[in-house]
Amino acid sequence: MPRAPDSLFQELAPQVRARGPLVLSLTNFVTANECANALLAVGAAPVMSLDRDDAADLARVASAVVLNIGTLNPAFMEVALAAGRTARERGIPLVLDPVGAGATRARLEAAGALLSETKPTIIRGNLAEILALLPGAVGAQKGVDSDAAHSPENREKCARLSRERGAVVAVTGPVDLVAQGEKTAEIPGGSPLLTRLTGTGCLLSALVGAYAAVAPEDPFGAAQAAMRHLKKAGEAAASLLSAPENLGEFRVRLFDALATLR
Amino acid sequence: MPRAPDSLFQELAPQVRARGPLVLSLTNFVTANECANALLAVGAAPVMSLDRDDAADLARVASAVVLNIGTLNPAFMEVALAAGRTARERGIPLVLDPVGAGATRARLEAAGALLSETKPTIIRGNLAEILALLPGAVGAQKGVDSDAAHSPENREKCARLSRERGAVVAVTGPVDLVAQGEKTAEIPGGSPLLTRLTGTGCLLSALVGAYAAVAPEDPFGAAQAAMRHLKKAGEAAASLLSAPENLGEFRVRLFDALATLR
Amino acid sequence: MPRAPDSLFQELAPQVRARGPLVLSLTNFVTANECANALLAVGAAPVMSLDRDDAADLARVASAVVLNIGTLNPAFMEVALAAGRTARERGIPLVLDPVGAGATRARLEAAGALLSETKPTIIRGNLAEILALLPGAVGAQKGVDSDAAHSPENREKCARLSRERGAVVAVTGPVDLVAQGEKTAEIPGGSPLLTRLTGTGCLLSALVGAYAAVAPEDPFGAAQAAMRHLKKAGEAAASLLSAPENLGEFRVRLFDALATLR
Numbered sequence: 064m065p066r067a068p069d070s071l072f073q074e075l076a077p078q079v080r081a082r083g084p085l086v087l088s089l090t091n092f093v094t095a096n097e098c099a100n101a102l103l104a105v106g107a108a109p110v111m112s113l114d115r116d117d118a119a120d121l122a123r124v125a126s127a128v129v130l131n132i133g134t135l136n137p138a139f140m141e142v143a144l145a146a147g148r149t150a151r152e153r154g155i156p157l158v159l160d161p162v163g164a165g166a167t168r169a170r171l172e173a174a175g176a177l178l179s180e181t182k183p184t185i186i187r188g189n190l191a192e193i194l195a196l197l198p199g200a201v202g203a204q205k206g207v208d209s210d211a212a213h214s215p216e217n218r219e220k221c222a223r224l225s226r227e228r229g230a231v232v233a234v235t236g237p238v239d240l241v242a243q244g245e246k247t248a249e250i251p252g253g254s255p256l257l258t259r260l261t262g263t264g265c266l267l268s269a270l271v272g273a274y275a276a277v278a279p280e281d282p283f284g285a286a287q288a289a290m291r292h293l294k295k296a297g298e299a300a301a302s303l304l305s306a307p308e309n310l311g312e313f314r315v316r317l318f319d320a321l322a323t324l325r
Numbered sequence: 326m327p328r329a330p331d332s333l334f335q336e337l338a339p340q341v342r343a344r345g346p347l348v349l350s351l352t353n354f355v356t357a358n359e360c361a362n363a364l365l366a367v368g369a370a371p372v373m374s375l376d377r378d379d380a381a382d383l384a385r386v387a388s389a390v391v392l393n394i395g396t397l398n399p400a401f402m403e404v405a406l407a408a409g410r411t412a413r414e415r416g417i418p419l420v421l422d423p424v425g426a427g428a429t430r431a432r433l434e435a436a437g438a439l440l441s442e443t444k445p446t447i448i449r450g451n452l453a454e455i456l457a458l459l460p461g462a463v464g465a466q467k468g469v470d471s472d473a474a475h476s477p478e479n480r481e482k483c484a485r486l487s488r489e490r491g492a493v494v495a496v497t498g499p500v501d502l503v504a505q506g507e508k509t510a511e512i513p514g515g516s517p518l519l520t521r522l523t524g525t526g527c528l529l530s531a532l533v534g535a536y537a538a539v540a541p542e543d544p545f546g547a548a549q550a551a552m553r554h555l556k557k558a559g560e561a562a563a564s565l566l567s568a569p570e571n572l573g574e575f576r577v578r579l580f581d582a583l584a585t586l587r
Numbered sequence: 588m589p590r591a592p593d594s595l596f597q598e599l600a601p602q603v604r605a606r607g608p609l610v611l612s613l614t615n616f617v618t619a620n621e622c623a624n625a626l627l628a629v630g631a632a633p634v635m636s637l638d639r640d641d642a643a644d645l646a647r648v649a650s651a652v653v654l655n656i657g658t659l660n661p662a663f664m665e666v667a668l669a670a671g672r673t674a675r676e677r678g679i680p681l682v683l684d685p686v687g688a689g690a691t692r693a694r695l696e697a698a699g700a701l702l703s704e705t706k707p708t709i710i711r712g713n714l715a716e717i718l719a720l721l722p723g724a725v726g727a728q729k730g731v732d733s734d735a736a737h738s739p740e741n742r743e744k745c746a747r748l749s750r751e752r753g754a755v756v757a758v759t760g761p762v763d764l765v766a767q768g769e770k771t772a773e774i775p776g777g778s779p780l781l782t783r784l785t786g787t788g789c790l791l792s793a794l795v796g797a798y799a800a801v802a803p804e805d806p807f808g809a810a811q812a813a814m815r816h817l818k819k820a821g822e823a824a825a826s827l828l829s830a831p832e833n834l835g836e837f838r839v840r841l842f843d844a845l846a847t848l849r
Contacts, residue, residue, distance in 0.1 A: 093357045093373050095617045099785035114660040117693035136376040169379035261361035311580030318835030355619045355635050398638040431641035523623035573842030
């Protein structure tokens with residue numbers, strides 16, 4: 064019988080806190096700060112890099128590597144490929160966040176190259192990004208109903224991507240979906256305000272890396288635990304606002320909750 | 326009879342929120358996060374890029390493009406020129422923020438190249454930056470009284486830049502000034518604390534892009550509406566502080582106000 | 588008789604506020620925002636750059652330069668060397684933050700090159716980073732007890748680095764240590780939460796630059812004053828939290844305190 068996301072969160076969160084895994088995040092310049100602070104909040108140790116040799120050396124001592132193509136360019140790709148290959152050789156968890164795949168050819172090609180060359184353990188994106196990675200998906204995923212990650216049709220597409228790439232596929236939306244081969248799990252909850260702050264997707268990918276670092280044998284469960292952590296933090300933060308759209312307050316309370324939820 | 330900035334804000338703010346325009350911001354790495362969160366707060370959709378092909382593709386689907394030279398370098402210029410030219414070809418609003426023009430030769434040359442090659446719809450800066458763009462301005466604008474954007478002499482200089490470049494010129498200060506050809510408008514209000522946070526000028530340029538995206542026929546009015554939005558948010562934030570120089574609180578309340586002001 | 592860090596802080600903080608020194612920070616993309624906001628909070632004027640010519644020009648008008656290798660790469664090194672050499676030629680304070688020196692060969696070599704080529708006035712790091720800079724230190728400083736900067740053995744090592752490099756050495760930890768030749772000083776206080784936010788070390792290096800800018804004849808005292816400022820701000824922020832691990836609140840209160848402490 065599958066375990067509930069809440070139970071996975073309660074089991075793994077203390078392990079992240081106790082072990083403080085080093086997570087190498089090669090990520091975009093817009094939200095790197097959120098990724099670093101989220102990792103620190105849950106008890107992990109963040110490190111970032113823009114240099115190929117530096118990143119490869121860090122990947123040799125890290126417990127997980129996260130690749131995020133949000134502000135990709137040729138130099139970034141060289142760094143990401145070097146770190147990703149090192150992670151793959153060492154067998155540590157490797158998370159790919161294909162930010163905006165489907166929006167431009169450059170992003171789709173970058174995501175494709177990283178998938179083929181580094182074989183990520185977990186792919187974490189929103190539904191439009193995930194569907195863009197399926198063979199035969201063409202061009203921008205305009206009009207995709209991002210609410211529907213857990214619809215029967217999209218669930219099957221996510222599971223297909225998981226089988227084709229040999230990776231756990233973790234899809235965010237009003238209800239999150241995690242797929243591994245034939246298995247799928249849903250994570251409800253959260254807050255719509257999470258989509259009104261920049262970087263909540265990026266920081267979730269970083270957290271997925273931290274959770275996978277302490278449960279490398281179970282990336283399916285680790286992704287669920289991290290996703291539940293963020294959803295619970297979003298719920299807690301939204302419940303504390305003095306006005307329902309106070310995004311400044313929401314950001315503060317989100318990091319409070321990431322650090323204090325047990 | 327000219328319309329008051331408050332009236333323009335009240336008309337355009339709901340349109341930004343309703344349409345959620347995609348704004349491509351090619352901006353500096355110090356305050357990109359503020360730009361993204363400010364765009365999200367007012368209901369727009371931010372996207373950033375560091376790659377020439379990626380940025381040009383994004384400019385083909387964006388509703389406005391913002392170029393900010395705060396941390397320019399040769400690679401940035403290539404990306405900015407590609408996106409700026411695409412914006413110009415498509416006729417969508419293009420905003421230039423000439424951060425620090427006049428402080429160094431590199432910045433002045435970069436601003437000049439972007440002005441000539443991409444012909445921005447709106448130029449948004451502080452007085453020293455704007456005056457540096459006038460022909461014959463030489464070297465650093467030390468000693469410029471940045472309070473004086475709306476003095477008769479500076480008002481005429483800003484209007485002259487507008488006529489020479491065929492652009493709306495939007496100048497921030499204790500009283501903001503917007504010039505288009507012979508027309509000028511003043512936006513009073515705001516808070517001195519806005520100059521004590523990094524990135525408030527950058528995020529304003531991003532907001533100007535969002536407002537111009539929903540009123541492409543009226544960049545003169547759109548700039549005023551965006552500037553009034555920030556000034557109102559600054560006023561609201563400053564009024565809520567538990568101590569008058571609490572910059573941490575001010576930042577939180579500023580984003581609350583950007584998201585909630587109607 | 589040596590002066591207490593509190594007395595140095597009380598003397599220099601008003602001078603930073605009154606003079607508003609321009610501090611050029613060539614720093615990593617993860618925490619540049621914190622550095623800029625911290626400089627603004629204490630009354631200094633931040634500027635950043637990613638371009639060699641731009642940075643060299645800015646170093647010609649700045650009152651201090653800070654080099655931080657947190658996300659070094661070949662392009663960064665070229666920019667940092669140009670600005671560092673200009674600072675050295677002009678005799679203005681130059682601060683080196685050797686982030687992660689000892690963690691990778693790339694970082695150690697970068698720190699070594701900047702030490703040799705630019706001869707910093709002040710080296711600011713944690714104990715592992717500082718010890719890695721000593722001749723004969725090899726590889727990662729795993730297992731270093733970072734609490735022990737002021738132990739007799741480590742104190743002597745920091746003083747030795749100071750003598751060998753002709754620089755003030757400023758080491759952060761539960762008790763901070765500053766060494767200049769044979770002299771050392773301790774700065775107690777602070778909060779363990781300072782290590783749970785990203786960028787507090789980076790922003791401290793920026794503040795050390797601001798303080799040294801107003802006391803260029805006394806980098807030993809300036810470093811102590813800046814370090815005491817951050818420790819006091821951490822204490823004030825920690826005392827105001829509604830729950831002891833509320834990292835979101837802590838960040839807000841830290842910037843409040845940086846701006847308001849006298």
